Amino acid sequence: MSKINIGLFGFGTVGQGVYEVLRRTKNAHAEIRRICVRNLAKPRATEVPDGLLTDRAEDIFGDPDINLIVELVDNADASFSIVSTALSRGIPVVSGSKAMIARHLPELIELQHRHDTALLYDASSCGSIPVIRNLEEYYDNDLLLEVKGILNGSSNYILSRVFDHGESYDDALRRAQQLGFAESDPSFDIEGYDALFKLIIITVHALGRFVPAEDVFTFGISHLQDADIRFAREKGVKIKLVAQVAKVADDRFTMFVMPELVEKSKYIYSVDDEYNGVVIRGECYDRQFMFGKGAGGLPTASSILSDIMARLHGYRYEYKKMAFSDRPSYTTDISLTVYVRYASTDIPSLLDFTGTTVRHFSPGANYIIGQVKLSELIAKRHVLGAKDVFIANIPTFFVEKDN
Amino acid sequence: MSKINIGLFGFGTVGQGVYEVLRRTKNAHAEIRRICVRNLAKPRATEVPDGLLTDRAEDIFGDPDINLIVELVDNADASFSIVSTALSRGIPVVSGSKAMIARHLPELIELQHRHDTALLYDASSCGSIPVIRNLEEYYDNDLLLEVKGILNGSSNYILSRVFDHGESYDDALRRAQQLGFAESDPSFDIEGYDALFKLIIITVHALGRFVPAEDVFTFGISHLQDADIRFAREKGVKIKLVAQVAKVADDRFTMFVMPELVEKSKYIYSVDDEYNGVVIRGECYDRQFMFGKGAGGLPTASSILSDIMARLHGYRYEYKKMAFSDRPSYTTDISLTVYVRYASTDIPSLLDFTGTTVRHFSPGANYIIGQVKLSELIAKRHVLGAKDVFIANIPTFFVEKDN
Numbered sequence: 027m028s029k030i031n032i033g034l035f036g037f038g039t040v041g042q043g044v045y046e047v048l049r050r051t052k053n054a055h056a057e058i059r060r061i062c063v064r065n066l067a068k069p070r071a072t073e074v075p076d077g078l079l080t081d082r083a084e085d086i087f088g089d090p091d092i093n094l095i096v097e098l099v100d101n102a103d104a105s106f107s108i109v110s111t112a113l114s115r116g117i118p119v120v121s122g123s124k125a126m127i128a129r130h131l132p133e134l135i136e137l138q139h140r141h142d143t144a145l146l147y148d149a150s151s152c153g154s155i156p157v158i159r160n161l162e163e164y165y166d167n168d169l170l171l172e173v174k175g176i177l178n179g180s181s182n183y184i185l186s187r188v189f190d191h192g193e194s195y196d197d198a199l200r201r202a203q204q205l206g207f208a209e210s211d212p213s214f215d216i217e218g219y220d221a222l223f224k225l226i227i228i229t230v231h232a233l234g235r236f237v238p239a240e241d242v243f244t245f246g247i248s249h250l251q252d253a254d255i256r257f258a259r260e261k262g263v264k265i266k267l268v269a270q271v272a273k274v275a276d277d278r279f280t281m282f283v284m285p286e287l288v289e290k291s292k293y294i295y296s297v298d299d300e301y302n303g304v305v306i307r308g309e310c311y312d313r314q315f316m317f318g319k320g321a322g323g324l325p326t327a328s329s330i331l332s333d334i335m336a337r338l339h340g341y342r343y344e345y346k347k348m349a350f351s352d353r354p355s356y357t358t359d360i361s362l363t364v365y366v367r368y369a370s371t372d373i374p375s376l377l378d379f380t381g382t383t384v385r386h387f388s389p390g391a392n393y394i395i396g397q398v399k400l401s402e403l404i405a406k407r408h409v410l411g412a413k414d415v416f417i418a419n420i421p422t423f424f425v426e427k428d429n
Numbered sequence: 430m431s432k433i434n435i436g437l438f439g440f441g442t443v444g445q446g447v448y449e450v451l452r453r454t455k456n457a458h459a460e461i462r463r464i465c466v467r468n469l470a471k472p473r474a475t476e477v478p479d480g481l482l483t484d485r486a487e488d489i490f491g492d493p494d495i496n497l498i499v500e501l502v503d504n505a506d507a508s509f510s511i512v513s514t515a516l517s518r519g520i521p522v523v524s525g526s527k528a529m530i531a532r533h534l535p536e537l538i539e540l541q542h543r544h545d546t547a548l549l550y551d552a553s554s555c556g557s558i559p560v561i562r563n564l565e566e567y568y569d570n571d572l573l574l575e576v577k578g579i580l581n582g583s584s585n586y587i588l589s590r591v592f593d594h595g596e597s598y599d600d601a602l603r604r605a606q607q608l609g610f611a612e613s614d615p616s617f618d619i620e621g622y623d624a625l626f627k628l629i630i631i632t633v634h635a636l637g638r639f640v641p642a643e644d645v646f647t648f649g650i651s652h653l654q655d656a657d658i659r660f661a662r663e664k665g666v667k668i669k670l671v672a673q674v675a676k677v678a679d680d681r682f683t684m685f686v687m688p689e690l691v692e693k694s695k696y697i698y699s700v701d702d703e704y705n706g707v708v709i710r711g712e713c714y715d716r717q718f719m720f721g722k723g724a725g726g727l728p729t730a731s732s733i734l735s736d737i738m739a740r741l742h743g744y745r746y747e748y749k750k751m752a753f754s755d756r757p758s759y760t761t762d763i764s765l766t767v768y769v770r771y772a773s774t775d776i777p778s779l780l781d782f783t784g785t786t787v788r789h790f791s792p793g794a795n796y797i798i799g800q801v802k803l804s805e806l807i808a809k810r811h812v813l814g815a816k817d818v819f820i821a822n823i824p825t826f827f828v829e830k831d832n
Contacts, residue, residue, distance in 0.1 A: 043713075047572075047713050050572065050712070051572060155717065156563060156567045159566065159567060160559060160563070163562065163566075163735075163739065163744075164559045164562065164735050165735070169450075169453065169454060293720070296699065308731065309453075310446075310450055310727040310728065310730060310731035310734075311721060311722060311727070311728045311731040311732070312721075312722050312727075312728065313721065313722075314558065314719070314720065314721040315718075315719070315720040315721065316717070316718070316719055316720075317696070317717065317718040317719075317720070318714060318715075318716065318717040318718065319714060319715050319716075324713040324714070324715075325713065325714045325715065327713060328711065328713035328714040329714070331713075332566075332567050332568070336566065339747065341566075344742065
């Protein structure tokens with residue numbers, strides 16, 4: 027491909043960022059030929075030449091000059107329809123729609139193979155941090171043990187305000203919304219689903235396994251209360267929303283998204299505000315840490331641009347690890363040490379602990395620190411979903427040391 | 430390439446690490462076919478099957494089954510001879526010899542083009558951190574502004590012992606040597622040349638420019654004294670050996686290696702012990718930080734393995750940025766704010782400051798904080814080389830704030 031002629035779907039913050047970055051870099055190898063939007067009349071911050079915008083998808087699909095589609099549409103169904111149509115016609119796609127990709131990845135991989143074309147989505151995970159491509163290209167030969175990190179900028183921003191600035195959870199959420207880090211409906215971010223979708227995509231490229239969203243334990247930060255913050259402060263730790271996938275044996279791995287009590291000595295302890303940070307652990311290189319802006323128009327646009335430029339060189343993900351014969355299998359049969367805080371919900375009798383270290387009772391905020399199976403947490407999702415319950419993972423050393 | 434048959438030159442720590450990792454990963458796509466060493470009789474920690482070792486290079490070059498040469502030889506001349514011979518015969522090479530690569534890169538690029546083959550050397554920069562490939566692949570479209578970091582694990586280990594553990598410089602150096610982080614002749618590490626060679630390679634992939642080692646100001650940590658450590662402690666900063674390349678205007682960039690007074694708020698402040706950390710700054714994604722083990726047999730071996738596996742997919746560096754018409758030019762005509770400590774050398778009259786902020790006189794340890802041109806530092810290398818002189822870069826905000 028000597029020149030990339032882009033058909034862009036969606037012209038929100040990221041779409042306008044891509045347009046802006048391409049203009050500023052005076053890039054001679056890529057040009058946006060057409061932009062398809064749902065509503066032509068909608069006022070937009072970025073001015074574009076006459077005729078560039080259209081509301082007819084066929085103006086892009088039917089243009090033989092367009093050799094790459096960039097999909098930045100904020101609706102998972104529309105986004106899947108655009109991406110699958112493009113791939114079926116053999117047109118390569120760059121997409122930033124993590125929810126859609128996390129849901130449809132097996133079909134999308136199949137479509138890429140069948141029509142000998144490519145779908146790139148590095149921007150879908152961790153904004154500007156090149157996690158996917160690094161896992162795909164750089165960590166493919168090594169004995170990868172774990173990928174763990176803070177993958178959602180909005181919830182991390184809220185937790186930072188709470189821990190570092192002493193704000194209440196509600197104030198922090200409001201501020202995040204004012205700054206545009208959290209959506210007006212922020213549940214996607216703060217309930218952990220955004221991090222989950224990224225984790226699902228990461229797991230495909232880390233271990234060659236696709237795990238559907240409904241099979242993964244996911245617990246967000248919306249039930250966080252002052253009692254939890256006090257508890258964490260007293261122990262000298264921070265509460266972070268952490269997504270992780272880890273080998274637990276040669277042939278098995280586990281994954282989950284939940285708050286974690288993070289010690290000062292950990293890399294992710296210092297990942298604050300809207301930043302993302304990912305630790306990749308392998309048997310040979312020990313730990314690698316990547317850190318960068320995980321949200322915002324320009325950082326994400328910059329990642330989209332990297333995917334666009336990669337197409338100039340014919341790059342595609344090869345999903346090599348999915349073909350490995352000794353891929354590990356997903357298991358939830360592992361034991362975690364957790365902190366569970368509750369008020370009226372009868373956690374001690376509803377949740378089956380295999381061992382408890384601490385039982386604390388005080389008006390309105392009891393907590394248990396104990397061992398519980400991940401499979402039990404999944405089975406008791408409805409119990410843990412009660413508004414008065416909050417759960418956080420405790421890496422074992424912490425319990426051993428402090429209790 | 431369906432299977433990689435490796436001819437390995439050199440069987441020291443890293444070579445044995447590669448052998449070990451390949452064995453442990455039971456990798457079906459890569460196999461070491463022959464290992465060429467200088468001295469067959471030398472005892473080695475790793476046992477290998479009979480006949481694998483040879484002392485004749487032609488046993489590798491002349492074997493038609495060998496389709497990749499991995500060069501891990503600890504002598505720059507021998508290493509260049511092996512790599513250039515291999516490339517001239519059209520055999521791709523993976524090399525970890527940074528000194529050799531930093532010196533010969535233009536010829537090595539030319540050889541790759543002429544014989545349509547590839548030389549990969551990600552392991553040469555920052556051990557296990559994938560800096561080169563990320564710069565080459567991921568940051569090629571963006572407005573890259575700066576790459577700055579701690580690129581030498583041994584000197585960083587020494588500085589960590591001094592600052593975090595209160596050891597004397599001499600004790601720290603001895604301990605580094607005991608642990609195998611520093612060579613018995615540690616000058617390569619502590620005089621900054623190791624970091625310089627990595628910086629030269631990084632600059633080729635960051636900005637498309639090759640700058641010869643002798644044109645770059647390089648100052649190490651061997652002149653560090655207690656007075657400098659006291660000064661840094663009083664100011665609440667750490668002294669780190671920092672290598673950096675930065676755009677200073679649209680069409681110009683500068684680069685140098687020297688100690689820096691690093692504030693707590695900076696990412697590299699927390700890069701301790703034998704770790705490396707690199708900050709990549711761009712106009713769109715702001716700052717990215719990559720962190721990992723920069724030294725040691727297995728981390729480096731793991732990086733070599735990544736390069737080997739990349740060859741399975743035909744990967745090569747494209748040196749795209751060297752072809753850009755608007756590459757920036759190297760300049761030393763920039764002003765730095767520096768701390769210069771001295772005793773008998775008459776720094777005030779020998780070094781031409783364009784402005785001074787602080788002049789401090791005390792028995793045996795005077796210092797000046799002032800502005801000086803980078804070109805002046807290069808011109809006065811012989812003055813700064815005096816054993817009683819130590820110089821450290823001070824990012825400007827620090828001076829403005831504290832003085």
